[in-house]
Amino acid sequence: MSDWPDVRLHVVTGKGGTGKSTVAAALALALAGDGKRVLLCEVEGRQGIARMFDVDPLPYEERRLTTGLPDEGGRTGVVHALHIDPESALLEYLSMYYKLGRAGRALDRFGVIEFATTIAPGVRDVLLTGKVFEAVQRNSRNKSAIEYDAVVLDAPPTGRIAQFLNVSNELAGLARMGPIKSQSDHMMTLFRSPRTAVHLVTVLEEMPVQETADGIAELRKVGLPVGGVVVNLVRPRDLSAEHLAAARAGKLDRAEIAEQLEAGGIDVDDTLVDGLLAEARDHAERRALEDSQRALVKELDVPTYDLPRLPQGIDLGSLYELAGLMREQGMA
Amino acid sequence: MKARTRVGPLSTSKAPALDVDALIDDPATGIIVCCGSGGVGKTTTSAALALRAAERGRKVVVLTIDPARRLAQSMGIEQLDNTPRPVSEVDPAQGGSLDAMMLDMKRTFDEVVESQATPEKARQILENPFYIALSSSFAGTQEYMAMEKLGQIHADARTDGSYDLIVVDTPPSRSALDFLDAPERLSSFLDGRFIRLMLAPARGPAKLMTAGFGVITNALNKILGGQVLRDLQMFVAALDTVFGGFRQRAQKTYALLQADGTAFLVVAAPEPDALREAAYFVERLSEDRMPLAGLVVNRATPAPVGDLTADEAMAAAVRLRKRDPRSVVAGLLRLHADRSRLVEREARLREGFASAHPQVATAVVPALAGDVHDLDGLRRVGDLLAGG
Numbered sequence: 126m127s128d129w130p131d132v133r134l135h136v137v138t139g140k141g142g143t144g145k146s147t148v149a150a151a152l153a154l155a156l157a158g159d160g161k162r163v164l165l166c167e168v169e170g171r172q173g174i175a176r177m178f179d180v181d182p183l184p185y186e187e188r189r190l191t192t193g194l195p196d197e198g199g200r201t202g203v204v205h206a207l208h209i210d211p212e213s214a215l216l217e218y219l220s221m222y223y224k225l226g227r228a229g230r231a232l233d234r235f236g237v238i239e240f241a242t243t244i245a246p247g248v249r250d251v252l253l254t255g256k257v258f259e260a261v262q263r264n265s266r267n268k269s270a271i272e273y274d275a276v277v278l279d280a281p282p283t284g285r286i287a288q289f290l291n292v293s294n295e296l297a298g299l300a301r302m303g304p305i306k307s308q309s310d311h312m313m314t315l316f317r318s319p320r321t322a323v324h325l326v327t328v329l330e331e332m333p334v335q336e337t338a339d340g341i342a343e344l345r346k347v348g349l350p351v352g353g354v355v356v357n358l359v360r361p362r363d364l365s366a367e368h369l370a371a372a373r374a375g376k377l378d379r380a381e382i383a384e385q386l387e388a389g390g391i392d393v394d395d396t397l398v399d400g401l402l403a404e405a406r407d408h409a410e411r412r413a414l415e416d417s418q419r420a421l422v423k424e425l426d427v428p429t430y431d432l433p434r435l436p437q438g439i440d441l442g443s444l445y446e447l448a449g450l451m452r453e454q455g456m457a
Numbered sequence: 458m459k460a461r462t463r464v465g466p467l468s469t470s471k472a473p474a475l476d477v478d479a480l481i482d483d484p485a486t487g488i489i490v491c492c493g494s495g496g497v498g499k500t501t502t503s504a505a506l507a508l509r510a511a512e513r514g515r516k517v518v519v520l521t522i523d524p525a526r527r528l529a530q531s532m533g534i535e536q537l538d539n540t541p542r543p544v545s546e547v548d549p550a551q552g553g554s555l556d557a558m559m560l561d562m563k564r565t566f567d568e569v570v571e572s573q574a575t576p577e578k579a580r581q582i583l584e585n586p587f588y589i590a591l592s593s594s595f596a597g598t599q600e601y602m603a604m605e606k607l608g609q610i611h612a613d614a615r616t617d618g619s620y621d622l623i624v625v626d627t628p629p630s631r632s633a634l635d636f637l638d639a640p641e642r643l644s645s646f647l648d649g650r651f652i653r654l655m656l657a658p659a660r661g662p663a664k665l666m667t668a669g670f671g672v673i674t675n676a677l678n679k680i681l682g683g684q685v686l687r688d689l690q691m692f693v694a695a696l697d698t699v700f701g702g703f704r705q706r707a708q709k710t711y712a713l714l715q716a717d718g719t720a721f722l723v724v725a726a727p728e729p730d731a732l733r734e735a736a737y738f739v740e741r742l743s744e745d746r747m748p749l750a751g752l753v754v755n756r757a758t759p760a761p762v763g764d765l766t767a768d769e770a771m772a773a774a775v776r777l778r779k780r781d782p783r784s785v786v787a788g789l790l791r792l793h794a795d796r797s798r799l800v801e802r803e804a805r806l807r808e809g810f811a812s813a814h815p816q817v818a819t820a821v822v823p824a825l826a827g828d829v830h831d832l833d834g835l836r837r838v839g840d841l842l843a844g845g
Binding site: 140141142143173218236237279282285330331332361363364365368377381385386388389390391394396398399400401403404405407408410411413414434437438 | 788
């Protein structure tokens, strides 16, 4: 059973290097079981989705990407993908709401589109989130568009996420009234509702955990709903606490290790035993760091989900593997 | 930590080794710019290099963007005040020193405006909502301001001899390239058609007030409301007076980056995305004739000792687990297998980079088991950077 049954918009953020795009993609796969339709959006112009799923670069247009992770009964859903760039979003917005026609083209010709999207940051964020909002709020009035059961947004990093979603505030200084203002207020209603969850991806290191804590505090301050914390790239847990302590203290029994290695059919020499002991000490130190950071994550008091570091790296198969782990833990 | 060398095919890298000490000891090196995509350890690398250079006798200032809190505290720069502060506990035996500062983007921007405009005009600009949005956002402004601050410190250092080496950490941008493009983007924005159009009425002859412009102002009024357009016009008109200054400064800093005393270090992690960004950056630097010193691959998994392969280790682990499910040796063997596979994968990624860019000198820095949050940690990273 999912921990987030009412959530339609899953926003995934995280510090650079924590694997937020991977987590967003795996979450989309995990949500797309049993006939569900899921949209995976990216807004940072990176074409990361295309790379992860090994397809051609995505246009500003919803594309069927792949089937989701099947459930126990083998029933699967579909994941669509959308690459949102601010220029296209602005032109679409203008033609949709203002029927601008000639003026829309003139705006482009006079560099207004460029101006609005490259330099006025609030405007750019509103355009990006506006398109996501449209995909979530879609209803049967729009016959040609697909209605999604869930939308997953691969969002900007943790340091910027509250500002990014808090669109009406960002615009407040610029547009104090007028249609843009009321539309952004409308968007905020969705973003602040229980139908939205902002998930934060972290790794068990000092700075990412600190940023996650700061990000959660900021989100709460502006009334945006905090979802779960995804602890990514977790190291293997092959040694017990007792053995880890012994490894850290350099007290693992050499003779016993050599004996067991031989029993396992390995040619033993001192170099090998020294090497394994050194590896164990490094690992134990790293685990101690992870444990101390995990205690901090626990204090955040939000649901957490663990994803392992996969030694082979991320390919299409491992995305489904991660999706399976998310579903097992109730994230989807 | 004892240096480990590995015998076998993985140790033969195609890339020449980067001699970090030769770089920081060379008195001709005046600026080192550390760039790379977010989350690869740029800040730590810059701080470690700066400390090492200082303790080897250089007079160094390091300009950081967003250091981890405890690291910032240990360097005495937890406050954003845009002024370099001396870092205590730097070993002065070789006659060097280290100052550090954390960049306050908005304040740097404000200072540029204040230095370029009359107090009256400056106040108008600083209070304008468009200026506030522009100067406090992260959309390229931070990159531009890092360059701006570098230019300032460099000019000051040249007149008063305060520093002979500036180490710059670049902002955690989406793409490493943003850093190079920011000044150009800002100055082309200020030169943009739209801005010129907005200025046209203020400049007199109404010949630019074409029918097209009427359509635009109408459209903008409709979408944004009249207030926004008036704010925008005021902003643009006010900024017009400082235009030239902005552009000139951006060009000067760009030229500074191309000069001989500058060295770029591209920082990456042994991950496909980070190395791809590093490759773009290396290509871009050579296109722009910017001096590349080399590549730093951070957080590399330390190579295991001995020649026990991952497959052998896993097979033995399975056998041992069957006899004793809690076997500690099985655990050790699985860790060994995990590490060997990571090392192989990282080596493959690095070789891929080296094949495409064989001329780029590379330093591989093994991952530390713990976090770096004090000067001793930075010294350790510095040793590793220098190959120790």
